[in-house]
Amino acid sequence: MGKTILFSPVGGTDPISWNNGYDGAMLHIARVYCPDKIILYLSAEMMEFHEKDDRYMYCLEKLARLQNRAMPEIEIIERPELRNVQYFDIFFDEFWEKISQITDEMAEDDELLLNVSSGTPAMKSGLEVLQTIRGFSRKTRLIQVDTPTKKMNEHAHEGFDVELAWEVDVDNAPDFKNRCHEFECRSLKNIQDEEIIKQLVKDYDYRAAMAVAKDMPEPDPAYLDKLKLARARQLLDFSTVTKLEKKTGMDVTPVKSGDARKSFEYALLLWIKKDRREYVDFCRALTPLIVDLFEQILRCQCKIDINQYVYGDFPGWVRRKCEEEGWNEEEREKRFRGAKICKWHKGRLKQDEKIFSVFQKAYSSGVANRNISSDHLLKLIEEFCKNRAIRDAAKQIREVEEAIRNDSAHEMVSVTEDVIEHRTGLTTDEILKLIKRLFGYTGYGIKEADWHSYQAMNQEIVQAIDAGK
Numbered sequence: 001m002g003k004t005i006l007f008s009p010v011g012g013t014d015p016i017s018w019n020n021g022y023d024g025a026m027l028h029i030a031r032v033y034c035p036d037k038i039i040l041y042l043s044a045e046m047m048e049f050h051e052k053d054d055r056y057m058y059c060l061e062k063l064a065r066l067q068n069r070a071m072p073e074i075e076i077i078e079r080p081e082l083r084n085v086q087y088f089d090i091f092f093d094e095f096w097e098k099i100s101q102i103t104d105e106m107a108e109d110d111e112l113l114l115n116v117s118s119g120t121p122a123m124k125s126g127l128e129v130l131q132t133i134r135g136f137s138r139k140t141r142l143i144q145v146d147t148p149t150k151k152m153n154e155h156a157h158e159g160f161d162v163e164l165a166w167e168v169d170v171d172n173a174p175d176f177k178n179r180c181h182e183f184e185c186r187s188l189k190n191i192q193d194e195e196i197i198k199q200l201v202k203d204y205d206y207r208a209a210m211a212v213a214k215d216m217p218e219p220d221p222a223y224l225d226k227l228k229l230a231r232a233r234q235l236l237d238f239s240t241v242t243k244l245e246k247k248t249g250m251d252v253t254p255v256k257s258g259d260a261r262k263s264f265e266y267a268l269l270l271w272i273k274k275d276r277r278e279y280v281d282f283c284r285a286l287t288p289l290i291v292d293l294f295e296q297i298l299r300c301q302c303k304i305d306i307n308q309y310v311y312g313d314f315p316g317w318v319r320r321k322c323e324e325e326g327w328n329e330e331e332r333e334k335r336f337r338g339a340k341i342c343k344w345h346k347g348r349l350k351q352d353e354k355i356f357s358v359f360q361k362a363y364s365s366g367v368a369n370r371n372i373s374s375d376h377l378l379k380l381i382e383e384f385c386k387n388r389a390i391r392d393a394a395k396q397i398r399e400v401e402e403a404i405r406n407d408s409a410h411e412m413v414s415v416t417e418d419v420i421e422h423r424t425g426l427t428t429d430e431i432l433k434l435i436k437r438l439f440g441y442t443g444y445g446i447k448e449a450d451w452h453s454y455q456a457m458n459q460e461i462v463q464a465i466d467a468g469k
Helices: 025-033 044-053 055-066 088-105 121-133 162-167 188-202 206-214 224-234 238-248 258-275 279-301 316-325 329-339 346-350 353-362 374-384 388-410 417-424 428-439 448-467
Strands: 004-009 037-042 073-078 111-115 140-145 180-182 310-313 341-344
Touching: 004 025, 004 088, 004 121, 025 037, 025 055, 025 111, 025 140, 025 180, 037 044, 044 055, 055 073, 055 162, 088 111, 088 121, 121 140, 188 206, 188 224, 188 448, 206 224, 224 238, 224 258, 224 448, 238 258, 258 279, 258 428, 258 448, 279 374, 279 388, 279 417, 279 428, 316 329, 346 353, 353 374, 374 388, 388 417, 388 428, 417 428
Parallel strands: 004 037, 004 111, 037 073, 111 140
Antiparallel strands: 140 180, 310 341
Protein backbone atom coordinates (compact mmCIF):
# COMPACT_ATOMS: atom_id res chain seq x y z
CA MET A 1 0.00 0.00 0.00
CA GLY A 2 1.33 3.42 -0.96
CA LYS A 3 2.10 6.34 1.30
CA THR A 4 -0.10 9.36 1.89
CA ILE A 5 1.70 12.70 1.93
CA LEU A 6 0.18 15.97 3.11
CA PHE A 7 1.46 19.32 1.87
CA SER A 8 0.09 22.10 4.02
CA PRO A 9 0.68 25.80 4.29
CA VAL A 10 0.17 26.80 7.91
CA GLY A 11 -2.31 29.48 8.87
CA GLY A 12 -3.53 31.41 11.88
CA THR A 13 -5.97 28.75 13.14
CA ASP A 14 -3.39 25.96 12.97
CA PRO A 15 -3.00 23.68 14.74
CA ILE A 16 -6.09 24.44 16.88
CA SER A 17 -8.31 27.48 16.81
CA TRP A 18 -7.91 29.43 20.08
CA ASN A 19 -11.19 31.08 19.17
CA ASN A 20 -13.56 28.11 18.84
CA GLY A 21 -11.62 25.11 20.17
CA TYR A 22 -11.69 23.01 17.00
CA ASP A 23 -8.92 21.61 14.80
CA GLY A 24 -7.39 23.95 12.31
CA ALA A 25 -7.40 22.64 8.75
CA MET A 26 -3.91 21.13 8.87
CA LEU A 27 -4.54 19.11 12.02
CA HIS A 28 -8.01 18.07 10.88
CA ILE A 29 -6.73 16.67 7.59
CA ALA A 30 -4.05 14.80 9.54
CA ARG A 31 -6.78 13.44 11.85
CA VAL A 32 -8.98 12.22 8.99
CA TYR A 33 -6.42 10.97 6.45
CA CYS A 34 -3.62 9.80 8.78
CA PRO A 35 -0.80 10.76 6.40
CA ASP A 36 2.55 9.01 6.55
CA LYS A 37 4.39 12.26 5.90
CA ILE A 38 3.47 15.89 6.47
CA ILE A 39 5.21 18.82 4.81
CA LEU A 40 4.53 22.12 6.57
CA TYR A 41 5.09 25.45 4.83
CA LEU A 42 5.79 28.23 7.35
CA SER A 43 5.89 31.95 6.71
CA ALA A 44 7.85 34.26 9.05
CA GLU A 45 4.89 34.73 11.43
CA MET A 46 4.11 31.01 11.62
CA MET A 47 7.79 30.28 12.25
CA GLU A 48 7.67 32.56 15.28
CA PHE A 49 4.80 30.52 16.74
CA HIS A 50 6.63 27.29 15.90
CA GLU A 51 9.81 28.45 17.67
CA LYS A 52 7.84 29.79 20.64
CA ASP A 53 6.04 26.60 21.70
CA ASP A 54 6.54 23.92 19.01
CA ARG A 55 2.75 23.91 18.65
CA TYR A 56 2.56 22.09 15.31
CA MET A 57 4.82 19.20 16.27
CA TYR A 58 3.24 18.97 19.73
CA CYS A 59 -0.29 18.55 18.39
CA LEU A 60 0.75 16.13 15.66
CA GLU A 61 2.53 13.96 18.24
CA LYS A 62 -0.52 14.07 20.52
CA LEU A 63 -2.77 13.12 17.59
CA ALA A 64 -0.57 10.15 16.67
CA ARG A 65 -0.76 8.85 20.25
CA LEU A 66 -4.51 9.38 20.36
CA GLN A 67 -4.93 7.37 17.17
CA ASN A 68 -2.43 4.76 18.35
CA ARG A 69 -0.29 5.06 15.26
CA ALA A 70 3.28 5.98 14.44
CA MET A 71 4.24 9.61 14.34
CA PRO A 72 4.28 10.72 10.70
CA GLU A 73 7.49 11.96 9.15
CA ILE A 74 7.54 15.76 9.36
CA GLU A 75 9.29 18.08 6.93
CA ILE A 76 9.20 21.80 7.63
CA ILE A 77 9.80 24.37 4.92
CA GLU A 78 10.86 27.56 6.69
CA ARG A 79 10.50 30.91 4.93
CA PRO A 80 11.73 33.48 7.54
CA GLU A 81 11.95 36.17 4.87
CA LEU A 82 8.32 35.67 3.89
CA ARG A 83 6.38 38.53 5.43
CA ASN A 84 4.37 39.88 2.48
CA VAL A 85 2.13 36.83 2.53
CA GLN A 86 -0.69 38.65 0.78
CA TYR A 87 1.07 38.63 -2.59
CA PHE A 88 -0.12 35.78 -4.79
CA ASP A 89 2.81 35.75 -7.23
CA ILE A 90 5.27 34.87 -4.47
CA PHE A 91 3.75 31.42 -4.06
CA PHE A 92 2.85 30.50 -7.62
CA ASP A 93 6.23 29.32 -8.89
CA GLU A 94 7.50 28.14 -5.50
CA PHE A 95 4.47 25.93 -4.84
CA TRP A 96 4.61 24.51 -8.36
CA GLU A 97 8.30 23.67 -8.07
CA LYS A 98 7.93 22.07 -4.64
CA ILE A 99 4.82 20.06 -5.45
CA SER A 100 6.31 18.88 -8.75
CA GLN A 101 9.40 17.72 -6.84
CA ILE A 102 7.23 15.83 -4.36
CA THR A 103 5.19 14.07 -7.03
CA ASP A 104 8.30 13.19 -9.04
CA GLU A 105 9.72 11.40 -5.99
CA MET A 106 6.50 9.58 -5.15
CA ALA A 107 6.00 5.88 -5.82
CA GLU A 108 3.31 4.76 -8.24
CA ASP A 109 0.76 4.03 -5.50
CA ASP A 110 1.55 7.05 -3.29
CA GLU A 111 -0.87 9.97 -3.08
CA LEU A 112 -0.47 13.64 -2.24
CA LEU A 113 -3.00 15.71 -0.30
CA LEU A 114 -2.93 19.49 -0.67
CA ASN A 115 -4.46 21.56 2.11
CA VAL A 116 -6.26 24.46 0.41
CA SER A 117 -7.89 25.73 3.63
CA SER A 118 -4.82 26.82 5.61
CA GLY A 119 -2.51 29.74 5.08
CA THR A 120 -3.20 33.18 3.73
CA PRO A 121 -5.74 33.80 0.94
CA ALA A 122 -2.79 34.20 -1.44
CA MET A 123 -1.42 30.78 -0.47
CA LYS A 124 -4.78 29.06 -0.86
CA SER A 125 -5.45 30.84 -4.14
CA GLY A 126 -1.99 29.90 -5.36
CA LEU A 127 -2.74 26.20 -4.97
CA GLU A 128 -6.18 26.50 -6.54
CA VAL A 129 -4.95 28.53 -9.50
CA LEU A 130 -2.09 26.11 -10.09
CA GLN A 131 -4.62 23.28 -10.26
CA THR A 132 -6.81 25.30 -12.61
CA ILE A 133 -4.11 26.47 -15.00
CA ARG A 134 -1.56 23.68 -14.96
CA GLY A 135 -3.18 20.73 -13.29
CA PHE A 136 -1.34 18.66 -10.69
CA SER A 137 -0.28 15.05 -10.96
CA ARG A 138 -2.94 12.38 -11.15
CA LYS A 139 -1.83 11.29 -7.66
CA THR A 140 -2.88 14.60 -6.09
CA ARG A 141 -6.07 15.55 -4.25
CA LEU A 142 -7.06 19.02 -3.04
CA ILE A 143 -8.65 18.99 0.42
CA GLN A 144 -10.88 21.69 1.87
CA VAL A 145 -11.92 21.80 5.52
CA ASP A 146 -15.17 23.47 6.51
CA THR A 147 -15.14 25.76 9.52
CA PRO A 148 -17.13 24.30 12.43
CA THR A 149 -19.33 27.40 12.56
CA LYS A 150 -19.80 27.58 8.75
CA LYS A 151 -18.42 31.12 9.00
CA MET A 152 -15.04 32.66 8.29
CA ASN A 153 -12.45 31.69 10.85
CA GLU A 154 -11.32 34.38 13.26
CA HIS A 155 -7.66 34.33 14.26
CA ALA A 156 -6.68 34.78 17.92
CA HIS A 157 -3.12 34.19 19.13
CA GLU A 158 -2.86 36.22 22.34
CA GLY A 159 -2.40 33.92 25.31
CA PHE A 160 -2.41 30.76 23.20
CA ASP A 161 -1.58 27.71 25.33
CA VAL A 162 -0.89 24.70 23.14
CA GLU A 163 -1.34 22.13 25.94
CA LEU A 164 -4.66 23.60 27.01
CA ALA A 165 -5.78 23.95 23.41
CA TRP A 166 -5.18 20.26 22.87
CA GLU A 167 -7.00 19.27 26.03
CA VAL A 168 -10.14 21.20 25.08
CA ASP A 169 -10.03 20.42 21.33
CA VAL A 170 -13.61 19.41 20.48
CA ASP A 171 -12.41 17.25 17.59
CA ASN A 172 -10.62 14.90 19.99
CA ALA A 173 -14.00 13.32 20.73
CA PRO A 174 -14.41 9.83 19.22
CA ASP A 175 -17.51 10.94 17.33
CA PHE A 176 -15.95 14.08 15.88
CA LYS A 177 -17.46 15.35 12.64
CA ASN A 178 -15.33 14.96 9.53
CA ARG A 179 -15.22 18.43 7.97
CA CYS A 180 -12.91 17.48 5.10
CA HIS A 181 -14.04 17.23 1.53
CA GLU A 182 -12.15 16.96 -1.71
CA PHE A 183 -12.06 20.12 -3.72
CA GLU A 184 -13.24 19.50 -7.26
CA CYS A 185 -11.43 21.94 -9.48
CA ARG A 186 -10.95 20.78 -13.02
CA SER A 187 -7.77 22.11 -14.50
CA LEU A 188 -7.87 24.40 -17.47
CA LYS A 189 -5.38 22.05 -19.13
CA ASN A 190 -7.78 19.14 -18.69
CA ILE A 191 -10.61 21.17 -20.13
CA GLN A 192 -8.45 22.15 -23.09
CA ASP A 193 -7.26 18.57 -23.55
CA GLU A 194 -10.80 17.23 -23.55
CA GLU A 195 -11.84 19.77 -26.17
CA ILE A 196 -8.91 18.58 -28.28
CA ILE A 197 -9.95 14.96 -27.72
CA LYS A 198 -13.51 15.71 -28.80
CA GLN A 199 -12.31 17.36 -31.99
CA LEU A 200 -9.98 14.45 -32.73
CA VAL A 201 -12.88 12.04 -32.23
CA LYS A 202 -15.01 14.04 -34.64
CA ASP A 203 -12.09 13.86 -37.10
CA TYR A 204 -11.88 10.05 -36.60
CA ASP A 205 -8.32 10.35 -35.25
CA TYR A 206 -8.78 7.98 -32.32
CA ARG A 207 -5.08 7.16 -32.02
CA ALA A 208 -4.22 10.81 -31.37
CA ALA A 209 -7.22 11.16 -29.04
CA MET A 210 -5.95 8.23 -26.96
CA ALA A 211 -2.48 9.76 -26.77
CA VAL A 212 -3.88 13.06 -25.46
CA ALA A 213 -6.09 11.27 -22.92
CA LYS A 214 -3.23 9.16 -21.60
CA ASP A 215 -1.05 12.25 -21.16
CA MET A 216 -3.60 14.16 -19.07
CA PRO A 217 -2.44 14.93 -15.50
CA GLU A 218 -5.64 13.63 -13.91
CA PRO A 219 -6.49 9.91 -13.76
CA ASP A 220 -6.98 8.11 -17.06
CA PRO A 221 -10.57 9.02 -17.90
CA ALA A 222 -13.19 6.28 -18.01
CA TYR A 223 -13.89 7.17 -21.62
CA LEU A 224 -10.39 5.97 -22.56
CA ASP A 225 -11.84 2.48 -23.08
CA LYS A 226 -14.34 3.97 -25.49
CA LEU A 227 -11.52 5.58 -27.43
CA LYS A 228 -9.73 2.22 -27.48
CA LEU A 229 -12.91 0.65 -28.81
CA ALA A 230 -13.16 3.21 -31.61
CA ARG A 231 -9.50 2.68 -32.51
CA ALA A 232 -9.89 -1.12 -32.55
CA ARG A 233 -12.92 -0.73 -34.80
CA GLN A 234 -10.95 1.47 -37.17
CA LEU A 235 -8.20 -1.17 -37.29
CA LEU A 236 -10.81 -3.89 -38.00
CA ASP A 237 -9.60 -5.66 -34.83
CA PHE A 238 -12.91 -7.36 -34.17
CA SER A 239 -11.80 -9.57 -31.28
CA THR A 240 -10.79 -6.44 -29.33
CA VAL A 241 -13.96 -4.67 -30.47
CA THR A 242 -16.11 -7.47 -29.05
CA LYS A 243 -14.29 -7.37 -25.68
CA LEU A 244 -14.50 -3.59 -25.38
CA GLU A 245 -18.14 -3.48 -26.44
CA LYS A 246 -18.92 -5.70 -23.45
CA LYS A 247 -16.69 -3.67 -21.13
CA THR A 248 -18.05 -0.25 -22.13
CA GLY A 249 -21.65 -1.21 -22.83
CA MET A 250 -21.36 0.33 -26.29
CA ASP A 251 -22.62 -1.47 -29.40
CA VAL A 252 -20.77 0.16 -32.27
CA THR A 253 -20.83 -2.46 -35.03
CA PRO A 254 -24.38 -2.80 -36.37
CA VAL A 255 -23.53 -5.71 -38.69
CA LYS A 256 -22.52 -8.79 -36.72
CA SER A 257 -22.08 -11.78 -39.06
CA GLY A 258 -18.47 -12.50 -39.98
CA ASP A 259 -18.10 -11.80 -43.72
CA ALA A 260 -20.75 -9.08 -43.74
CA ARG A 261 -19.22 -7.35 -40.73
CA LYS A 262 -15.73 -7.31 -42.18
CA SER A 263 -16.87 -6.07 -45.58
CA PHE A 264 -19.20 -3.40 -44.20
CA GLU A 265 -16.75 -2.08 -41.61
CA TYR A 266 -14.06 -1.89 -44.29
CA ALA A 267 -16.46 0.07 -46.49
CA LEU A 268 -17.11 2.57 -43.70
CA LEU A 269 -13.40 3.34 -43.67
CA LEU A 270 -13.80 4.72 -47.19
CA TRP A 271 -16.22 7.32 -45.83
CA ILE A 272 -13.64 8.25 -43.19
CA LYS A 273 -10.86 8.55 -45.76
CA LYS A 274 -13.11 10.77 -47.87
CA ASP A 275 -14.03 13.00 -44.92
CA ARG A 276 -10.35 13.27 -43.93
CA ARG A 277 -9.39 14.02 -47.55
CA GLU A 278 -7.05 11.04 -47.61
CA TYR A 279 -7.67 10.55 -51.30
CA VAL A 280 -4.65 8.37 -52.09
CA ASP A 281 -5.69 5.90 -49.39
CA PHE A 282 -9.29 6.19 -50.59
CA CYS A 283 -8.24 5.06 -54.06
CA ARG A 284 -6.03 2.25 -52.79
CA ALA A 285 -8.78 0.92 -50.55
CA LEU A 286 -11.26 0.53 -53.39
CA THR A 287 -9.86 -2.67 -54.93
CA PRO A 288 -10.16 -5.06 -51.94
CA LEU A 289 -13.69 -3.83 -51.28
CA ILE A 290 -14.78 -4.18 -54.92
CA VAL A 291 -13.42 -7.72 -55.07
CA ASP A 292 -15.27 -8.58 -51.88
CA LEU A 293 -18.52 -7.02 -53.10
CA PHE A 294 -18.33 -8.81 -56.44
CA GLU A 295 -17.72 -12.14 -54.70
CA GLN A 296 -20.79 -11.65 -52.51
CA ILE A 297 -22.96 -10.44 -55.39
CA LEU A 298 -22.05 -13.58 -57.33
CA ARG A 299 -22.88 -15.68 -54.28
CA CYS A 300 -26.18 -13.91 -53.56
CA GLN A 301 -27.48 -13.07 -57.04
CA CYS A 302 -25.95 -15.79 -59.23
CA LYS A 303 -25.51 -18.65 -56.74
CA ILE A 304 -21.82 -18.85 -57.66
CA ASP A 305 -19.37 -19.42 -54.82
CA ILE A 306 -15.93 -18.72 -56.21
CA ASN A 307 -14.33 -20.51 -53.26
CA GLN A 308 -15.12 -23.70 -55.19
CA TYR A 309 -12.75 -22.62 -57.96
CA VAL A 310 -9.76 -21.21 -56.10
CA TYR A 311 -6.85 -22.22 -53.93
CA GLY A 312 -4.75 -20.34 -51.40
CA ASP A 313 -1.14 -19.59 -52.21
CA PHE A 314 1.53 -17.89 -50.15
CA PRO A 315 2.99 -14.64 -51.53
CA GLY A 316 6.68 -14.37 -52.31
CA TRP A 317 7.58 -12.51 -49.13
CA VAL A 318 6.24 -15.39 -47.02
CA ARG A 319 8.24 -17.94 -48.97
CA ARG A 320 11.40 -15.87 -48.62
CA LYS A 321 10.84 -15.43 -44.88
CA CYS A 322 10.37 -19.15 -44.36
CA GLU A 323 13.50 -19.95 -46.35
CA GLU A 324 15.52 -17.48 -44.27
CA GLU A 325 14.21 -18.92 -40.99
CA GLY A 326 14.31 -22.54 -42.10
CA TRP A 327 10.60 -23.08 -41.41
CA ASN A 328 8.96 -26.13 -42.96
CA GLU A 329 5.53 -26.22 -44.61
CA GLU A 330 3.75 -27.03 -41.36
CA GLU A 331 5.34 -24.05 -39.60
CA ARG A 332 4.61 -21.81 -42.59
CA GLU A 333 0.97 -22.84 -42.54
CA LYS A 334 0.74 -22.19 -38.81
CA ARG A 335 2.34 -18.74 -38.95
CA PHE A 336 1.02 -17.32 -42.21
CA ARG A 337 -2.31 -18.99 -42.93
CA GLY A 338 -4.04 -15.61 -43.03
CA ALA A 339 -1.56 -14.26 -45.59
CA LYS A 340 -2.62 -16.60 -48.37
CA ILE A 341 -3.69 -15.12 -51.69
CA CYS A 342 -6.62 -16.64 -53.57
CA LYS A 343 -5.77 -17.86 -57.07
CA TRP A 344 -7.84 -19.57 -59.70
CA HIS A 345 -7.50 -23.37 -59.77
CA LYS A 346 -7.38 -24.66 -63.35
CA GLY A 347 -8.66 -28.13 -62.56
CA ARG A 348 -11.64 -26.87 -60.57
CA LEU A 349 -12.51 -24.31 -63.24
CA LYS A 350 -12.55 -27.00 -65.89
CA GLN A 351 -15.15 -28.90 -63.90
CA ASP A 352 -17.59 -26.03 -64.55
CA GLU A 353 -17.73 -25.63 -68.30
CA LYS A 354 -19.78 -22.42 -68.24
CA ILE A 355 -17.42 -20.51 -65.96
CA PHE A 356 -14.34 -21.92 -67.66
CA SER A 357 -15.62 -20.85 -71.08
CA VAL A 358 -16.27 -17.29 -69.84
CA PHE A 359 -12.64 -16.93 -68.82
CA GLN A 360 -11.31 -18.62 -71.94
CA LYS A 361 -13.32 -16.23 -74.07
CA ALA A 362 -12.31 -13.11 -72.10
CA TYR A 363 -8.63 -13.94 -71.61
CA SER A 364 -6.54 -15.60 -74.29
CA SER A 365 -4.33 -17.37 -71.76
CA GLY A 366 -7.12 -17.99 -69.27
CA VAL A 367 -6.93 -17.15 -65.55
CA ALA A 368 -5.49 -20.35 -64.09
CA ASN A 369 -3.00 -19.66 -61.26
CA ARG A 370 -3.67 -15.93 -61.46
CA ASN A 371 -4.77 -13.84 -58.50
CA ILE A 372 -8.50 -13.21 -58.35
CA SER A 373 -9.26 -9.71 -59.60
CA SER A 374 -12.31 -7.50 -59.83
CA ASP A 375 -12.05 -7.70 -63.63
CA HIS A 376 -12.35 -11.51 -63.52
CA LEU A 377 -15.38 -11.31 -61.26
CA LEU A 378 -17.01 -8.61 -63.37
CA LYS A 379 -16.90 -10.97 -66.37
CA LEU A 380 -18.85 -13.52 -64.35
CA ILE A 381 -21.39 -10.92 -63.18
CA GLU A 382 -21.93 -9.71 -66.74
CA GLU A 383 -22.43 -13.28 -67.93
CA PHE A 384 -24.58 -14.76 -65.19
CA CYS A 385 -26.40 -11.87 -63.47
CA LYS A 386 -29.84 -11.30 -64.96
CA ASN A 387 -30.40 -7.93 -63.28
CA ARG A 388 -29.19 -5.20 -65.62
CA ALA A 389 -29.00 -2.61 -62.82
CA ILE A 390 -26.53 -4.84 -60.99
CA ARG A 391 -24.46 -5.39 -64.12
CA ASP A 392 -24.36 -1.66 -64.85
CA ALA A 393 -23.41 -0.71 -61.28
CA ALA A 394 -20.68 -3.37 -61.18
CA LYS A 395 -19.27 -2.22 -64.51
CA GLN A 396 -19.30 1.42 -63.42
CA ILE A 397 -17.44 0.81 -60.14
CA ARG A 398 -14.90 -1.34 -61.99
CA GLU A 399 -14.29 1.54 -64.42
CA VAL A 400 -13.79 3.87 -61.46
CA GLU A 401 -11.24 1.49 -59.97
CA GLU A 402 -9.39 1.17 -63.26
CA ALA A 403 -9.32 4.94 -63.77
CA ILE A 404 -7.76 5.85 -60.42
CA ARG A 405 -6.32 2.76 -58.76
CA ASN A 406 -3.17 2.18 -60.79
CA ASP A 407 -1.74 5.70 -60.63
CA SER A 408 -2.41 6.14 -56.92
CA ALA A 409 -0.96 2.73 -56.09
CA HIS A 410 2.18 2.78 -58.21
CA GLU A 411 3.12 6.40 -58.85
CA MET A 412 3.99 9.38 -56.66
CA VAL A 413 1.08 11.54 -57.73
CA SER A 414 -1.13 14.10 -56.04
CA VAL A 415 -4.69 12.84 -55.73
CA THR A 416 -7.41 15.35 -54.96
CA GLU A 417 -11.18 15.46 -55.20
CA ASP A 418 -10.83 17.25 -58.54
CA VAL A 419 -8.40 14.65 -59.89
CA ILE A 420 -10.75 11.81 -58.96
CA GLU A 421 -13.72 13.53 -60.58
CA HIS A 422 -11.72 14.38 -63.70
CA ARG A 423 -10.58 10.77 -64.18
CA THR A 424 -13.79 8.97 -63.26
CA GLY A 425 -16.53 11.46 -64.01
CA LEU A 426 -17.76 10.95 -60.44
CA THR A 427 -17.17 12.78 -57.18
CA THR A 428 -16.11 10.76 -54.14
CA ASP A 429 -19.65 11.16 -52.78
CA GLU A 430 -21.04 9.67 -55.98
CA ILE A 431 -18.55 6.80 -55.82
CA LEU A 432 -19.62 6.06 -52.25
CA LYS A 433 -23.26 6.22 -53.28
CA LEU A 434 -22.50 3.63 -55.96
CA ILE A 435 -20.85 1.39 -53.34
CA LYS A 436 -23.96 1.67 -51.17
CA ARG A 437 -26.05 0.52 -54.14
CA LEU A 438 -23.81 -2.50 -54.63
CA PHE A 439 -24.15 -3.41 -50.94
CA GLY A 440 -27.87 -3.52 -51.56
CA TYR A 441 -27.29 -6.50 -53.88
CA THR A 442 -25.22 -8.52 -51.40
CA GLY A 443 -28.05 -9.75 -49.20
CA TYR A 444 -26.30 -8.40 -46.11
CA GLY A 445 -29.39 -6.45 -45.04
CA ILE A 446 -27.59 -3.15 -44.40
CA LYS A 447 -29.91 -0.44 -43.04
CA GLU A 448 -29.55 3.26 -43.83
CA ALA A 449 -28.79 4.06 -40.18
CA ASP A 450 -25.91 1.58 -40.25
CA TRP A 451 -24.02 3.83 -42.64
CA HIS A 452 -23.98 6.53 -39.96
CA SER A 453 -22.77 4.28 -37.13
CA TYR A 454 -19.36 5.97 -36.88
CA GLN A 455 -21.02 9.33 -36.34
CA ALA A 456 -23.30 7.77 -33.71
CA MET A 457 -20.29 6.21 -31.99
CA ASN A 458 -18.42 9.53 -32.02
CA GLN A 459 -21.42 11.30 -30.54
CA GLU A 460 -21.61 8.76 -27.72
CA ILE A 461 -17.90 9.22 -26.94
CA VAL A 462 -18.23 13.02 -26.93
CA GLN A 463 -21.24 12.76 -24.60
CA ALA A 464 -19.20 10.52 -22.28
CA ILE A 465 -16.41 13.11 -22.21
CA ASP A 466 -18.87 15.91 -21.43
CA ALA A 467 -20.47 13.83 -18.70
CA GLY A 468 -17.11 12.92 -17.17
CA LYS A 469 -17.76 9.25 -17.73
